[in-house]
Amino acid sequence: MSSIATLPIIDLDVFLLSTDDKQRISECEKAADALIRYGALILHDSRVEEEDNSKFLDLLEDYFAQPIELLEQDVHPELHYQIGATLENTEKPKCAVHEPCLNVIKRLEPSERPLDISGHNTDPKSRFFWRMTIPPPYETAFPSINSPNVVPKAFKGRWEDVLGKWGSTMKQAVNDLARMTAVGLGLEQTFFSEAAKYGPHILAPTASNLEKHGKKNTILAGFHTDLNFLTIHGRSRYPGLNIWARNTGKRIPVVFPKEGKFLLVQAGKQLEHITGGLIKAGYHEVVVNDATLAAMARRAESHPDRPQIRISSTFFYHLSSDYDLIPITRLTEKAAEHDSGQLLGFDEERTIYEPIKVGQQVQNELKHIALMA
Numbered sequence: 001m002s003s004i005a006t007l008p009i010i011d012l013d014v015f016l017l018s019t020d021d022k023q024r025i026s027e028c029e030k031a032a033d034a035l036i037r038y039g040a041l042i043l044h045d046s047r048v049e050e051e052d053n054s055k056f057l058d059l060l061e062d063y064f065a066q067p068i069e070l071l072e073q074d075v076h077p078e079l080h081y082q083i084g085a086t087l088e089n090t091e092k093p094k095c096a097v098h099e100p101c102l103n104v105i106k107r108l109e110p111s112e113r114p115l116d117i118s119g120h121n122t123d124p125k126s127r128f129f130w131r132m133t134i135p136p137p138y139e140t141a142f143p144s145i146n147s148p149n150v151v152p153k154a155f156k157g158r159w160e161d162v163l164g165k166w167g168s169t170m171k172q173a174v175n176d177l178a179r180m181t182a183v184g185l186g187l188e189q190t191f192f193s194e195a196a197k198y199g200p201h202i203l204a205p206t207a208s209n210l211e212k213h214g215k216k217n218t219i220l221a222g223f224h225t226d227l228n229f230l231t232i233h234g235r236s237r238y239p240g241l242n243i244w245a246r247n248t249g250k251r252i253p254v255v256f257p258k259e260g261k262f263l264l265v266q267a268g269k270q271l272e273h274i275t276g277g278l279i280k281a282g283y284h285e286v287v288v289n290d291a292t293l294a295a296m297a298r299r300a301e302s303h304p305d306r307p308q309i310r311i312s313s314t315f316f317y318h319l320s321s322d323y324d325l326i327p328i329t330r331l332t333e334k335a336a337e338h339d340s341g342q343l344l345g346f347d348e349e350r351t352i353y354e355p356i357k358v359g360q361q362v363q364n365e366l367k368h369i370a371l372m373a
Contacts, residue, residue: 032184039282048261064207084150093222114223136198142359167203170315199318225281226268227365234313239291276332321359
């Protein structure tokens with residue numbers, strides 16, 4: 001099994017601080033290439049403060065340790081769970097029933113396949129969606145995925161500050177990476193960031209109660225891709241995230257570098273669509289494995305009074321809902337060249353990316369994962 005060292009490390013500081021244009025462009029090309037080849041990368045950003053992530057994880061552990069009747073007050077199925085809480089056993093992994101995705105699994109080497117999701121109905125994970133957006137200066141055609149936030153009653157005051165601070169760190173990092181990626185693909189620097197200016201960006205901590213679901217080989221989030229443009233993660237206290245590199249088809253257990261200010265970034269479906277498949281949305285799963293169990297044992301010893309709840313420090317970066325998602329012709333042509341050149345580590349069926357509004361694309365994906373009727 002590969003290690004996270006196989007993922008390229010991209011230095012955002014070079015892009016933001018270097019006065020050497022050749023060095024900046026080279027780092028941008030490296031970022032784009034990493035997303036093309038792996039669908040993921042490790043991002044170094046000196047602005048990251050690990051203390052902010054720690055406060056965020058503490059707060060979310062406390063929130064999800066509340067009684068179910070309190071969590072239920074924050075659930076909004078009428079808004080397709082796009083703000084507030086989503087409780088356990090609500091969201092279905094798309095790949096459990098989506099034929100093209102199941103075919104990807106079949107084409108992987110047996111030793112590199114995800115845990116079997118064929119009998120896995122819904123994920124035993126909970127979520128909280130906290131929107132971090134700039135309201136559009138126009139009436140959106142997709143109000144249900146651009147709704148105002150829900151603030152949990154018991155955490156009012158602290159909630160906005162903690163989520164706002166850590167969410168802003170991840171948002172600025174992923175927005176800057178979107179600019180790097182545009183440059184690396186030969187586009188105007190602001191091509192993606194302007195398209196995402198009014199996007200329904202979501203700070204989206206995902207919670208898995210390991211006291212209930214901490215048995216080895218439990219699937220916490222079944223094999224899937226993300227529907228948004230880019231997903232960025234801070235450190236979790238419990239391992240268990242596996243990703244699949246596009247160029248090798250190998251499963252990679254995500255391990256952050258031990259020291260330094262690092263974030264993990266994965267490509268999503270909106271980026272795949274606009275690049276005509278040149279960059280593919282990254283497949284991933286979250287499971288309980290030996291590393292998870294070891295972290296549980298360490299945490300129980302060092303913090304015996306804390307709940308054993310795995311929180312993912314995750315931010316979903318979206319293009320604006322009313323943006324026309326149209327593949328860029330020359331990137332689509334490059335995608336065909338890469339496919340014929342056997343870049344893929346596993347075969348995939350060729351996808352036709354039809355023009356579509358981003359909001360409609362999001363709604364279509366929400367139906368696949370049982371969050372929208």
